Amino acid sequence: MSKNVRYENVNKIFGLGTKNEVHALKDISFTINEGELFCLLGPSGCGKTTLLRNTAGLDTITSGKMYYGDVDISTIPPYKRNIGMVFQSYALYPHMSIFENVAYGLRVRKVPNDVVTRKVTEVMELVGLQEELKRNPSPTALSGGQQQRVAIARALVYDPDVLLLDEPLANLDAKLRRYMRAEIRRIQKATNITTIFVTHDQEEAMAVGDRLAVLRKGVVEQIGTSDELYNQPKNAFVANFIGKMNFFNSHVVSTNKEETVVEIDTAGIRVAIKAEKRHVEPNVGDEVLIGGRPEYLAVSAESSENSIPGQVKIIQHLGSFIRYEVEINKSISPVTLEIDMDSLQKDIHEGDMVNVTFDTSRVALFSPEGREL
Amino acid sequence: MSKYSMIENGAETNKIKKFFQKDFSQFIVFAIPMIFIGIFLLYPMAITLIRAFWAPAEYTFKFTGWSLEGFRTFFGTKLYLRALVNSIIVSLSVTILCILIGVPMGYCVARVKIPGKKLLVSLGILPIIMPSFVGAYTWVILLGNKGIVRTALNFILKPFGVTLPSIYGMFGMILCMTLTYYPFVFQMAYGAFSGANALLEESAMLMGAGKARIMRTITLPLIIPSLGAAALLVFVRAIGNFGIPAVIGGNNYVLPTLIKFAYGGAGDINLASSIAVINVIITGLVLYIQKYIVNRHEYETISASHTDIKQHESLGAKIFAIILCLIVLIFSLLPQLTIIVMSFFKRWTGLLPSDFTWTNYANIFKKSSHELFNSFFLSIVATIMCAIFGSILAYITERKRPKGSALLDLSIMAPFILPGTVVSIALLSAFGGNGLMKLTGTYLILIISYMIRRTPYVYRSVAANLTQLNPSLEEASTISGATWFYTFRRVSVPLILPSIISGSVMTLTTLLQELSTTILLYGPRTRTVPIQIFNAVNENDLGRASALSTVLLIVVFAIIYTMNSRKGTDLSSSMKM
Numbered sequence: 023m024s025k026n027v028r029y030e031n032v033n034k035i036f037g038l039g040t041k042n043e044v045h046a047l048k049d050i051s052f053t054i055n056e057g058e059l060f061c062l063l064g065p066s067g068c069g070k071t072t073l074l075r076n077t078a079g080l081d082t083i084t085s086g087k088m089y090y091g092d093v094d095i096s097t098i099p100p101y102k103r104n105i106g107m108v109f110q111s112y113a114l115y116p117h118m119s120i121f122e123n124v125a126y127g128l129r130v131r132k133v134p135n136d137v138v139t140r141k142v143t144e145v146m147e148l149v150g151l152q153e154e155l156k157r158n159p160s161p162t163a164l165s166g167g168q169q170q171r172v173a174i175a176r177a178l179v180y181d182p183d184v185l186l187l188d189e190p191l192a193n194l195d196a197k198l199r200r201y202m203r204a205e206i207r208r209i210q211k212a213t214n215i216t217t218i219f220v221t222h223d224q225e226e227a228m229a230v231g232d233r234l235a236v237l238r239k240g241v242v243e244q245i246g247t248s249d250e251l252y253n254q255p256k257n258a259f260v261a262n263f264i265g266k267m268n269f270f271n272s273h274v275v276s277t278n279k280e281e282t283v284v285e286i287d288t289a290g291i292r293v294a295i296k297a298e299k300r301h302v303e304p305n306v307g308d309e310v311l312i313g314g315r316p317e318y319l320a321v322s323a324e325s326s327e328n329s330i331p332g333q334v335k336i337i338q339h340l341g342s343f344i345r346y347e348v349e350i351n352k353s354i355s356p357v358t359l360e361i362d363m364d365s366l367q368k369d370i371h372e373g374d375m376v377n378v379t380f381d382t383s384r385v386a387l388f389s390p391e392g393r394e395l
Numbered sequence: 396m397s398k399y400s401m402i403e404n405g406a407e408t409n410k411i412k413k414f415f416q417k418d419f420s421q422f423i424v425f426a427i428p429m430i431f432i433g434i435f436l437l438y439p440m441a442i443t444l445i446r447a448f449w450a451p452a453e454y455t456f457k458f459t460g461w462s463l464e465g466f467r468t469f470f471g472t473k474l475y476l477r478a479l480v481n482s483i484i485v486s487l488s489v490t491i492l493c494i495l496i497g498v499p500m501g502y503c504v505a506r507v508k509i510p511g512k513k514l515l516v517s518l519g520i521l522p523i524i525m526p527s528f529v530g531a532y533t534w535v536i537l538l539g540n541k542g543i544v545r546t547a548l549n550f551i552l553k554p555f556g557v558t559l560p561s562i563y564g565m566f567g568m569i570l571c572m573t574l575t576y577y578p579f580v581f582q583m584a585y586g587a588f589s590g591a592n593a594l595l596e597e598s599a600m601l602m603g604a605g606k607a608r609i610m611r612t613i614t615l616p617l618i619i620p621s622l623g624a625a626a627l628l629v630f631v632r633a634i635g636n637f638g639i640p641a642v643i644g645g646n647n648y649v650l651p652t653l654i655k656f657a658y659g660g661a662g663d664i665n666l667a668s669s670i671a672v673i674n675v676i677i678t679g680l681v682l683y684i685q686k687y688i689v690n691r692h693e694y695e696t697i698s699a700s701h702t703d704i705k706q707h708e709s710l711g712a713k714i715f716a717i718i719l720c721l722i723v724l725i726f727s728l729l730p731q732l733t734i735i736v737m738s739f740f741k742r743w744t745g746l747l748p749s750d751f752t753w754t755n756y757a758n759i760f761k762k763s764s765h766e767l768f769n770s771f772f773l774s775i776v777a778t779i780m781c782a783i784f785g786s787i788l789a790y791i792t793e794r795k796r797p798k799g800s801a802l803l804d805l806s807i808m809a810p811f812i813l814p815g816t817v818v819s820i821a822l823l824s825a826f827g828g829n830g831l832m833k834l835t836g837t838y839l840i841l842i843i844s845y846m847i848r849r850t851p852y853v854y855r856s857v858a859a860n861l862t863q864l865n866p867s868l869e870e871a872s873t874i875s876g877a878t879w880f881y882t883f884r885r886v887s888v889p890l891i892l893p894s895i896i897s898g899s900v901m902t903l904t905t906l907l908q909e910l911s912t913t914i915l916l917y918g919p920r921t922r923t924v925p926i927q928i929f930n931a932v933n934e935n936d937l938g939r940a941s942a943l944s945t946v947l948l949i950v951v952f953a954i955i956y957t958m959n960s961r962k963g964t965d966l967s968s969s970m971k972m
Contacts, residue, residue, distance in 0.1 A: 080870050100873045107874040113867040117889045126885075127875035180876070 024216045025091035025183045027054040027077065032086035034072055034240075046072045048240040050086070054233075057214040059207060061231030063224060065263070068237040070220045071188060077218060078186055079103050090183050101130075106177030106215070107186040110193065112169050114161035120151070120172050121158045127180040145175045148209060167198050174206070178213060185210070185217040191226060203230045224264050228252070236260050238392070256301055259392030261313050268319060268359045269311040269393050270330075274304045282387060284310055288353050291328045295387045302389040311388040316362040318384040321346050321376045323369045329377035330354065337372055346370070348378055421879045425791055428784040435843050436806060439825035443817075446668035446824045453662055456827050465669025478648035479673070485568050485640075485649060486633040492573040493580045493629045494622070500577075500723055501584025503716035508706040515720055519581050522727045525951065526908035526925060527575040528638020529944040530730035532932045534571055535643060536743050537733060538562040543746045544729070563645035571639045574727040576629045583625035587618040593704045623689035630681055634674070635814025637911035642932055650674045651816040651911060658820065658915060668824055671817040678812055731948060738941035755942035763927060763943060770924040773838065774906035777845035782899045784846065785853025786891060790883070793861040794869075811851035815911030818848055823915065836918025844912045849905065853898030860894035900958045904951045 034047035046069045054060045062070040075081045077088065079100030088096050095103055106127075114123050121142055122129075128138045146155045149171040154164065161169055170190060177185055190206065191199045207230050210217045221227050227234050228248035236243045236251065236259075244256045248264075255261035258269065272284040272293075281294045282304045293312060302310060321334070332350035335358055346361045359378060370376055450462035469475045504515050522530070537544040538559065545559055552558065560566040591614065599609045637651040644652060650670060658667040707713075737743055741750035759767075788807055792800045810818050822844050826834040834840040868890065872882040888895075910925045917926055924943055931940035 078870075078874055080873070100870075101876045101878055104876065105874055107871065109867040109871060111865050111867055113865060113871040115868060115871075115886060115890075126872065126877075130872075130875055130877045130881060176871075176875070186874075 024057050024214055026056045026058075026089075027184055027216060027218070028087075028089040029053075029073075030087040030089070032073070032076070032088060033084045034069075034076060034081065035084045038084060046240050047076070047083070050240075050242060052235065052242060052245055054216060054218065056216055059210045059217045059219060059230060059232045061227035061234040062218060062220045062237060063227040063231075063234050063263075064222065064237035066222060067239075069240040070222075070237050072240075073237070074186055074188055074218060074220045077184070078105055078107055103184075104180075104182050105184045105186060106180070106182035108170075108173045108177050108188065108190045110189040112161075112173040112193075114169055114172055114176075116160065116162050118160075119158045120161050120164070121155060123161055123172055124176045124179050126176060131180060133180075141179055142175075145179045148178070148212060149175045150205075151175065166194050167202060170194065170202060171205075174209060178209070178215070182215060185213075185215045187217065187219045189220055189222070191221070191223075199226070200229075206230060228264065234264075236263060238263075243392075255386075257392050258311055258313065258388040258390070261386070261388065262393065266316055266360050267313045268316065268355065268361075269313050269388070270354050271390075272310050272312050274306050274308045274310055276306060277304045284312060284387065286312065286330070286354060288351055289330050291330070293382050293385065295385065296383075299386040302387055304387065309390055311390050311393060312385050313388050314380045314385040316345065316360045317343075318381045319359065319361040320363065320379050320381075321348060321361050321367065321370060322379065323367070323374070323376060325377045326379060328382075329379045332359070332376055332378050334370060334372055334374050334376055337366075337370075339366070346376075348376060350378060421883075424787060424880070424883075425795075428787050429791075431784065431846075432788075432803075432806060435822070436810065436847050439821035440809075442824040443668045443671055443821040446665045447672040449665040449668075451663050452665045456664060456824075459665060465666045466673075468666060469669055469673060474648060475653060475670075478650055478653040481565065481647050482634055482649040482674075483677070485565065485572065486630050488569045489572040489576060489633040490626050490630045492569065493577040494626060496573065496577045496723055497580025497625070498584045498622070500720055501581050501586075502588050503719055504581075505585050505588035506704065506706055507712050507716040508708045509713055509716050509720075515724070516582070516585060518724050518728065519585075520578050520955075521731070521952075522575050523578045525731055525948060526638070526910070526928070526944065527571065527636060528642050528910055528925075528932075529734060529908075529928060529940070529947075530575060531567070531571045531639045531642040532937065532940065533730040533733040533737070534562055534567060536737065536937070537729065538567070538570075541745050546746060561645075563643055564647050567643040567645075568640055568647070568649070571643065572633050572636060574730075575639070576632050577723070577727065579628045579632075580622070580625045583621045584618065587621045588614075589704060591617060591704065596704075620689050623685050627682065627685045630685075631678055631812045631814075634678060634681075635816070635911065637814070637816055637914060638929070641914075641929070650677075651814050654814075654816040654820060655914060658823070664820070664823060664827060667820045671820045674814055674817050678814075682812060734941045734944045734948065737937055738945045741938050743937065752938070755938040758939060759942055759946065762939075763924065766922050766924050766927045767946075769838075769921055770907055773841050773845065773921075773923065774903055774909075777842045777849065777906055778899050778903040780842070780846050781850045781902045782853050782895050785850045785898060786857045786888070786895050788850070789854045789857035789861060789891075790887065793858050794866070807854055808851050810847045815848060815909070816915060818844055819912045819915035822847075835916070836921065838921055840916050841913060841921055841923075844916055845906050845909065848912060849902040852901040852905075853895060856894040856898035856901075857891050860891045864890055897958065900954060904954055907951060908947055 029050045029052055032047055032050040033045070036042075036044040036046055050073060062073060064070045072081065076083045079095070079098065083096060086096070087094055090103070114120075115126070118126070124142045124145065125138050128141060133141070143152070143155065146152055151168065151171050154168060161172055164172065170193075173190070187206070191202055194202060203226055206219070219227070219230055221230075228251075231248065233245060233247055234251055235245045238259055244251060244260045246254075251260060251264045255264060255267070258267070261267040262269075271287045273287065275283045275285050275292065277283070279297065281296050282300055283292055283294050284304075285292050295312070302308075304310060321332075322329070325331070330350050332348040334346055335349050336347040338345040338347075340362075343362045343364055344366050346363060346367075348359045348361055350359060361378065447465055448461055448463065450459040450464050451468075452459050469479075500519070503509070504512055504519075509515075536542060539545065539562055542562075545562075549558055562570075595617070596609050596613055599613050604612070634649075635651060636649075637655065640647070640649045640652045641655070648656065650673070654667050654670050654674070657663050657670055737748060738755050739751055739753070740748035741752050741754075742748070788803070791797065792804050792807075797803075822840060823835065826840060834843075869882050869886055872886045873879075877885070908925050909923070910929060913923055913926055914929070917923065924947060928940045928943045928947075931937070931943070
């Protein structure tokens with residue numbers, strides 16, 4: 023039976039009391055719902071794998087509580103937690119056939135032979151390996167994608183309360199990765215087991231997860247659906263981690279309940295931003311950032327009112343759109359802007375001077391903190 | 396800080412809860428080998444160190460009072476000092492000669508396109524798996540005053556005005572040990588040269604470096620760490636070898652024979668302990684120097700991809716390589732051939748053996764059945780125990796990494812580096828007299844000494860295997876609901892089985908020919924085949940010694956051959972340190 027997973031003020035400190043103390047998880051508190059496919063997302067070193075290993079019990083948390091349903095599992099050893107886990111390396115046993123690999127958890131539970139055979143057959147059908155099961159080879163004889171399926175089957179076969187996936191797609195090539203992430207979603211929805219999926223790939227997380235948590239330096243920055251995180255990022259870090267966000271250094275000119283007026287540094291352009299697009303409490307004179315997605319910016323050869331001059335560095339054809347990388351005054355944006363246009367601008371070439379404009383109704387206001395990934 | 400102290404309080408209550416939920420099976424499994432090490436390794440070593448500072452004893456293990464007499468005797472007597480100098484000269488010469496023979500030969504087999512490489516590598520390992528003192532007395536036959544090899548070599552060397560020195564003495568010891576131990580260097584060099592990343596040398600070539608420069612700046616520096624390990628192995632084996640100096644050392648004592656002389660001849664366990672301590676200090680010093688040199692040349696492998704190494708194909712290189720390998724192999728395998736021939740004759744005093752006979756073999760069944768039983772019984776029991784303890788200890792140091800695991804590692808490996816006679820003296824010091832228990836002359840003390848000396852084979856081989864084994868395999872089992880013991884039984888042990896087997900084979904084959912530990916510990920009931928061979932050699936009964944040696948050779952060879960024909964087992968990993 024599936025259960026929800028709840029974290030209450032979870033802290034993990036490696037090397038507690040030594041010089042090399044690392045505070046890997048800081049006061050983590052949130053709940054993963056029953057039957058949910060939940061993604062832990064973040065750059066390397068953000069604590070996502072630490073949180074997963076602690077959820078599994080392979081590490082023990084320094085303080086706080088973790089619950090599966092109503093049961094406090096903070097101090098329960100991993101082999102009593104009834105969880106399934108798929109490792110990045112798959113961790114298939116090379117000395118056992120794929121049948122015995124999948125059956126392992128059932129053998130541990132002393133399940134009778136006929137039930138083992140039935141359950142293994144069922145789960146192998148679910149992951150689409152019924153043909154391979156008939157030949158029953160050693161896992162080393164399988165392709166990467168098939169090994170991945172065996173690893174998932176092995177974790178699912180004993181109906182765990184929670185399924186944990188640690189960067190499960192990292193070892194697959196790009197095409198297979200896209201196919202397998204759809205497969206994982208299909209299998210998860212078929213079994214309805216609460217699942218935690220760890221990845222550093224935001225595209226993967228948005229494609230797979232019902233909800234996502236973005237972690238940074240051991241702190242949960244934001245939790246929400248893919249749509250919420252993309253369209254209403256709470257801060258500059260989330261905005262730039264979930265998709266790309268271009269930032270313009272600005273300062274607050276005036277502010278009231280409905281809107282805030284900011285001026286872009288040096289350019290002298292003033293923009294009014296609606297209250298719901300404010301992700302910072304602005305005071306007059308504050309340093310802030312205006313953030314705009316690549317698709318809300320535009321380049322043009324002609325100058326217009328409220329445009330920022332810049333130089334095209336690189337033009338990339340990316341299929342459905344064209345990406346222009348434009349360098350503007352470094353005091354406005356120290357990094358090059360990424361601007362996506364629906365079609366190729368015939369009069370603009372690499373090296374040309376252009377003018378950048380943006381849709382003022384689609385930009386948002388952020389605190390400068392966390393703009394660097 | 397208040398927030399942190401709150402966290403620590405939480406950790407306290409967690410700890411108590413965790414204690415009661417822990418899976419204790421692993422602690423029970425871990426405790427047994429640890430207790431064994433404590434009682435039979437650390438305690439005897441400590442006692443030896445203490446005894447080294449006791450006054451001389453005559454056939455007694457009782458306390459004789461504190462004194463520096465042992466060391467005074469050692470450094471004040473010409474015979475003893477001479478033994479120390481001999482030991483150092485022999486071990487250093489042997490180490491250097493082994494490098495000079497092993498490295499070029501390893502390079503030739505790895506990098507020159509010659510036929511029969513696999514056979515060369517297998518033949519190149521034979522000398523270390525054959526009893527070394529057996530080889531020593533065959534050189535007496537071959538290089539003695541009228542020996543066939545001496546006659547031939549003198550004939551060749553005559554135009555240069557050189558004659559070979561006597562086989563009895565330093566020349567003989569260095570020759571025998573070099574031919575016995577060069578395989579350590581050869582096997583290592585072969586592995587390093589053939590396993591090196593070809594891209595490194597190719598990129599140097601593209602940057603314009605010549606062959607000699609590549610060799611000097613890329614190829615050789617990269618093998619220094621493994622070369623250092625092999626050189627150390629040769630040195631500790633050479634300084635600890637008892638059989639060769641005992642057979643052909645003549646009047647030239649070395650430390651192991653001196654220890655036997657002090658204990659067996661003078662009955663002074665305390666003097667023997669003093670010598671043992673000096674021996675340990677020298678070995679420790681060499682170990683330290685080796686680590687110092689190697690640590691400065693430790694490299695991580697950076698490249699991800701490997702390409703096959705290019706091999707020399709010129710005719711000159713091929714001919715040179717084949718001749719070099721053949722000369723070394725013929726010389727190092729000559730003793731084994733000689734033994735087999737000798738076992739069918741009564742005597743071999745001149746150029747050729749005389750009086751063909753079967754009685755040498757017939758006598759084995761009449762006079763040696765008890766010794767054969769002893770050898771096999773002791774070796775097999777000790778090997779099984781070594782396999783169990785070695786794998787558990789490797790698991791502890793590799794997977795659990797407790798505090799002080801480096802110390803644990805050192806104490807497990809110490810008997811591997813220390814001479815066998817030193818280990819025997821330590822066991823005698825602790826269990827010889829009216830100490831904790833009296834074990835002299837029992838099967839038990841031999842099994843214990845074998846275990847202490849040979850556990851490192853399985854230990855090292857399993858530890859090497861475990862480092863390559865992804866811990867997530869074991870974690871996956873835990874996640875599936877398995878307890879520690881279930882995981883150990885079903886996942887860990889099957890996966891490390893190949894390394895347990897290869898370590899055990901090394902253990903069994905070396906134990907069947909064990910002499911240096913047994914010589915001080917055996918009693919009338921517990922004589923082994925190597926002891927009987929040793930005594931036969933001393934009584935000049937070469938026919939009998941050869942027949943017994945041939946039996947040992949065949950058994951050892953059969954074990955190694957069976958093991959080599961199995962897939963996935965690798966002897967070399969248990970030889971590393």
